[in-house]
Amino acid sequence: MSGSVVYTLHLWPPLGHAAHYTGSTSERRLARRLTDHALGRGARLTQVQVERGGSWVLAQTQPGGRITERQLKQHGATRRCEVCKAAGAYQSGALTAPEALERAGWDRSNPVQRSLLLDIFGIPEPLTATAADPPEAAAAPAPAPAAPGPQVPGPRPEPPLGWPWPGQPAPALDPELDAAVDALIAGWTAPHPDAHPQPEPLLEAGL
Numbered sequence: 001m002s003g004s005v006v007y008t009l010h011l012w013p014p015l016g017h018a019a020h021y022t023g024s025t026s027e028r029r030l031a032r033r034l035t036d037h038a039l040g041r042g043a044r045l046t047q048v049q050v051e052r053g054g055s056w057v058l059a060q061t062q063p064g065g066r067i068t069e070r071q072l073k074q075h076g077a078t079r080r081c082e083v084c085k086a087a088g089a090y091q092s093g094a095l096t097a098p099e100a101l102e103r104a105g106w107d108r109s110n111p112v113q114r115s116l117l118l119d120i121f122g123i124p125e126p127l128t129a130t131a132a133d134p135p136e137a138a139a140a141p142a143p144a145p146a147a148p149g150p151q152v153p154g155p156r157p158e159p160p161l162g163w164p165w166p167g168q169p170a171p172a173l174d175p176e177l178d179a180a181v182d183a184l185i186a187g188w189t190a191p192h193p194d195a196h197p198q199p200e201p202l203l204e205a206g207l
Contacts, residue, residue: 003027004065006072009037009056010083012116015049019084020077021056024069034058057113057120058105059083087121097123 007030009021021043025033037046037056049056059081062068078084083104090100104117118124 003063005030005061006064006068007034007061008059008072008077008081009046010059010081010120011049011054011056012120013054015045015052015054018045020059020081021045022069022072022077024065030061055112055116057083057109057116060105083117083120090121097121 003026004024005027006022006024009023011019011021021037023033023043033042036042038050040047040050046056064072072080086095086100086103089095089103090097095103100121101117101123104121106114106117109117
């Protein structure tokens with residue numbers, strides 16, 4: 001049977017004076033609980049945060065239930081929030097950007113949460129490699145591009161419905177292709193010589 005965990009969310013941007021939310025749930029229901037928060041079905045604080053276009057990142061989890069949750073809420077969350085501590089260390093120069101992001105949970109964050117972390121830390125560009133990434137992955141050269149295959153002409157583009165519009169020229173197409181299409185159409189619509197055979201001239205009798 002799984003135990004209970006207390007989780008702390010770092011709100012971004014802060015909702016007024018509230019910058020964190022602390023809750024508790026069973027360990028096996030943590031992912032579902034976080035999904036409820038994201039869909040506006042969690043606590044009232046996270047519901048308002050979603051309604052105002054904000055979001056959050058999971059700062060940390062620790063063992064504990066409702067009693068631990070109430071004890072933690074009696075003190076400010078900033079002192080225990082790993083995101084706040086990492087951001088402060090980065091701004092003071094104690095940690096590099098990759099080190100600070102790793103401490104803030106970069107390796108367990110999805111692309112949206114990573115974007116939020118970059119915004120929280122004030123890093124304008126995504127990092128190509130962080131301290132959490134394997135060194136060989138950071139140093140590995142990019143794969144060589146594949147050799148181009150034979151060029152196959154694509155299908156003739158169809159003009160938009162109602163084209164040309166008033167005041168707009170028709171799109172330029174391939175003249176040779178147009179000529180070939182016109183020749184085919186002319187061959188389809190021209191009268192076939194065998195379609196209506198002409199009567200043979202009557203031979204004069206005795207000749």
